[in-house]
Amino acid sequence: MAEPATDLTxxxxxxxxxxxxxxxxVGRSPWYLAWRRLRxxxxxxxxxxxxxxxxxxxxxxxxxxxxxxxxxxxxxHAQDKVRVGGKLRDVIGxxxxxxxxxxxxxxxxxxxxxxxxxxxxxxxxLGTDNLGRDVAVRVLYGGRNSLLVGIGSALxxxxxxxxxxxxxxxxxxxxxxxxSRFFDLIWAFPVFLLAIAxxxxxxINGFHHFGINIEPGSLWIPxxxxxxxxxxxxxxxxxxxxxxxxxxxxxxxxxxxxxxPLRIMFSDLLPNVASTILVFFTLIIATNILTEAxxxxxxxxxxxxxPSWGNLIASGQDQIxxxxxxxxxxxxxxxxxxxxxxIFGDGLRDxxxxxxxxxIEH
Amino acid sequence: xxxxxxxxxxxxVAVLFAVSVLVYVVFILVPGGDPAERMAGxxxxxxxxxxxxxxxxxxxxxxxQYVKMMQKAFNGLTPGQHSEYDILRSxxxxxxxxxxxxxxxxxxxxxxxxxAVIWLFFGVLVGVISAVTAGRASDRLIxxxxxxxxxxxxxxxxIVLRYFLAEKNQIFPDGGxxxxxxxxxxxxxxxxxPWFCLAVLFIGFYGRVLRSNMLDAMNEDYVRTAKAKGVSAxxxxxxxxxxxxxxxxxxxxxxxxxxxxxxxAILTETVFDLKGVGWYAAQxxxxxxxxxxxxxxxxxxxxxxxxxAIVDFIYAYLDPRVRPT
Numbered sequence: 300m301a302e303p304a305t306d307l308t309x310x311x312x313x314x315x316x317x318x319x320x321x322x323x324x325v326g327r328s329p330w331y332l333a334w335r336r337l338r339x340x341x342x343x344x345x346x347x348x349x350x351x352x353x354x355x356x357x358x359x360x361x362x363x364x365x366x367x368x369x370x371x372x373x374x375x376h377a378q379d380k381v382r383v384g385g386k387l388r389d390v391i392g393x394x395x396x397x398x399x400x401x402x403x404x405x406x407x408x409x410x411x412x413x414x415x416x417x418x419x420x421x422x423x424x425l426g427t428d429n430l431g432r433d434v435a436v437r438v439l440y441g442g443r444n445s446l447l448v449g450i451g452s453a454l455x456x457x458x459x460x461x462x463x464x465x466x467x468x469x470x471x472x473x474x475x476x477x478x479s480r481f482f483d484l485i486w487a488f489p490v491f492l493l494a495i496a497x498x499x500x501x502x503i504n505g506f507h508h509f510g511i512n513i514e515p516g517s518l519w520i521p522x523x524x525x526x527x528x529x530x531x532x533x534x535x536x537x538x539x540x541x542x543x544x545x546x547x548x549x550x551x552x553x554x555x556x557x558x559x560p561l562r563i564m565f566s567d568l569l570p571n572v573a574s575t576i577l578v579f580f581t582l583i584i585a586t587n588i589l590t591e592a593x594x595x596x597x598x599x600x601x602x603x604x605x606p607s608w609g610n611l612i613a614s615g616q617d618q619i620x621x622x623x624x625x626x627x628x629x630x631x632x633x634x635x636x637x638x639x640x641x642i643f644g645d646g647l648r649d650x651x652x653x654x655x656x657x658x659i660e661h
Numbered sequence: 662x663x664x665x666x667x668x669x670x671x672x673x674v675a676v677l678f679a680v681s682v683l684v685y686v687v688f689i690l691v692p693g694g695d696p697a698e699r700m701a702g703x704x705x706x707x708x709x710x711x712x713x714x715x716x717x718x719x720x721x722x723x724x725x726q727y728v729k730m731m732q733k734a735f736n737g738l739t740p741g742q743h744s745e746y747d748i749l750r751s752x753x754x755x756x757x758x759x760x761x762x763x764x765x766x767x768x769x770x771x772x773x774x775x776x777a778v779i780w781l782f783f784g785v786l787v788g789v790i791s792a793v794t795a796g797r798a799s800d801r802l803i804x805x806x807x808x809x810x811x812x813x814x815x816x817x818x819x820i821v822l823r824y825f826l827a828e829k830n831q832i833f834p835d836g837g838x839x840x841x842x843x844x845x846x847x848x849x850x851x852x853x854x855p856w857f858c859l860a861v862l863f864i865g866f867y868g869r870v871l872r873s874n875m876l877d878a879m880n881e882d883y884v885r886t887a888k889a890k891g892v893s894a895x896x897x898x899x900x901x902x903x904x905x906x907x908x909x910x911x912x913x914x915x916x917x918x919x920x921x922x923x924x925x926a927i928l929t930e931t932v933f934d935l936k937g938v939g940w941y942a943a944q945x946x947x948x949x950x951x952x953x954x955x956x957x958x959x960x961x962x963x964x965x966x967x968x969x970a971i972v973d974f975i976y977a978y979l980d981p982r983v984r985p986t
Binding site: 483492496499589592593612619633634 | 676677679680683684687688691692699808809811812813814815816817820821824828920923924925927928931939942943945946947949951954955957958961962965966969
């Protein structure tokens with residue numbers, strides 16, 4: 300039996316603490332410790348709040364459209380008049396008319412109803428576009444598509460990257476070789492151009508192979524394409540982490556106990572990369588929303604008349620002189636969403652492991 | 662070293678081959694349907710389609726089709742007249758894709774080289790200032806700006822810049838590209854906004870990476886040793902901290918620079934009407950005109966593969982620890 304001082308195990312320490320100081324040592328999981336650190340990071344929590352607020356607002360787009368704005372995302376109100384703060388105003392003004400007094404045609408440039416804020420009982424809160432559609436409704440519906448594509452592709456991308464990284468890192472050898480070469484191949488392209496190329500190719504006839512049928516205008520196209528081209532961004536660092544974990548004693552112990560590959564992957568390796576995956580997942584949503592916006596801006600992502608923040612900016616670009624809010628508002632929505640995700644992701648990383656260097660090397 | 666270079670070059674060729682196979686798959690196989698009909702343009706005659714089918718080998722196995730596709734892409738490199746089916750042509754305009762890409766290179770290179778100088782300079786500046794003043798107000802302010810910079814869609818930033826600085830207040834010209842050879846002053850004047858627009862994302866990103874690298878390096882033993890032997894703080898920062906922190910930036914810069922040269926600046930070029938390589942690809946998206954997009958993608962992949970090899974060589978030169986023996 301060794302001396303008590305060198306025999307300080309968790310149990311004996313707990314015993315000493317309760318004997319000498321009458322306190323008990325409470326075991327806390329790393330997740331609880333991380334949560335305690337995150338709880339004090341008010342900026343990160345506020346950002347999470349902003350992001351959840353945006354998601355909820357976009358999810359409630361149909362409710363807003365029906366009960367507040369009293370219109371739909373594609374309903375056209377070009378001929379309507381709206382009472383704004385007591386005054387009756389055209390939704391789309393201007394246009395030419397015949398003036399009987401001077402006996403001549405008067406030609407006026409079209410003028411679009413700008414943001415009414417709340418002075419028109421919830422109608423056209425953020426103004427109208429060139430067809431007389433309600434911009435607030437379209438921005439919310441667009442946000443729904445952008446967030447669906449962003450979060451959906453983040454889920455798929457993280458899932459596939461994790462599976463590939465687990466296979467490559469655990470088995471090594473030829474599975475690792477194949478997975479690494481697959482990452483290298485995607486890495487060799489300018490990712491944004493590759494995404495454009497694949498989505499344009501898919502926009503011709505959709506995808507009808509291997510029993511999967513996707514129509515050309517489907518939201519699945521941008522979702523799948525974005526998740527595919529960004530797999531190496533998560534897969535590579537996670538593979539590296541698993542490769543180094545693979546050499547650790549506890550994995551050898553598990554092998555020695557006769558644990559099968561699946562059990563080692565899911566109950567030994569996965570919990571150790573879970574915090575990395577969580578941070579990557581948060582940050583990749585932000586990246587994916589930006590990528591989707593870029594694709595839709597060029598017409599290769601979500602296709603009109605289905606709105607998304609990216610294609611709303613693109614279609615507002617032509618009217619920027621007369622109706623700047625058309626491009627500015629969806630852009631502000633993107634910046635708010637992506638910024639809140641980035642701040643929260645940074646906070647999450649600091650809370651989970653202050654020394655970790657998890658980032659997306661765009 | 663020679664063995665390393667030879668191995669790296671063989672690797673490059675292998676990756677480029679794999680890239681071109683993927684491009685073939687996306688170009689010919691993914692869309693489904695008859696590729697010859699797509700290629701024949703808007704008003705094809707049956708003869709036309711039959712000719713394309715034979716010349717491109719669509720009735721033959723996939724490896725013949727692949728070889729023919731690559732042959733036609735390379736045929737386009739030589740300027741001058743080509744027969745109808747010998748080169749890679751746009752579906753819509755029937756122009757030689759390779760020659761059109763060549764036309765876009767001056768605008769793209771002007772944009773990218775200028776922007777790269779700006780983002781490298783300001784990125785390093787941002788990183789150094791925020792690392793040196795870590796935790797203070799200036800650091801907070803700079804890191805916040807950097808975060809906003811990486812959270813903005815580049816095309817939206819371009820539209821906003823153009824609207825406020827070129828349309829509402831006519832301080833800068835409203836888009837377009839003037840060749841350097843025809844008027845150097847106008848060339849510079851037209852490029853200032855696009856340069857900054859493209860650089861903002863990278864400034865924010867490099868600033869953040871450099872800041873965290875420098876903070877890590879400051880805690881290293883060699884920095885403490887340098888301080889202990891009496892090296893001045895400024896010199897420690899420059900010779901030991903910054904030098905070691907800049908190594909990962911070299912990798913990032915090589916790949917990012919290659920990506921923008923290879924058409925990755927597509928959004929900036931589109932917003933500012935710079936008729937470069939990326940702009941050419943963007944014009945083809947609306948009409949589902951695949952060949953220009955595939956051509957630009959191949960061209961871009963070429964730059965990335967080339968630059969990643971160059972980065973490896975520079976890395977070996979800069980960092981003795983990774984130098985192959």
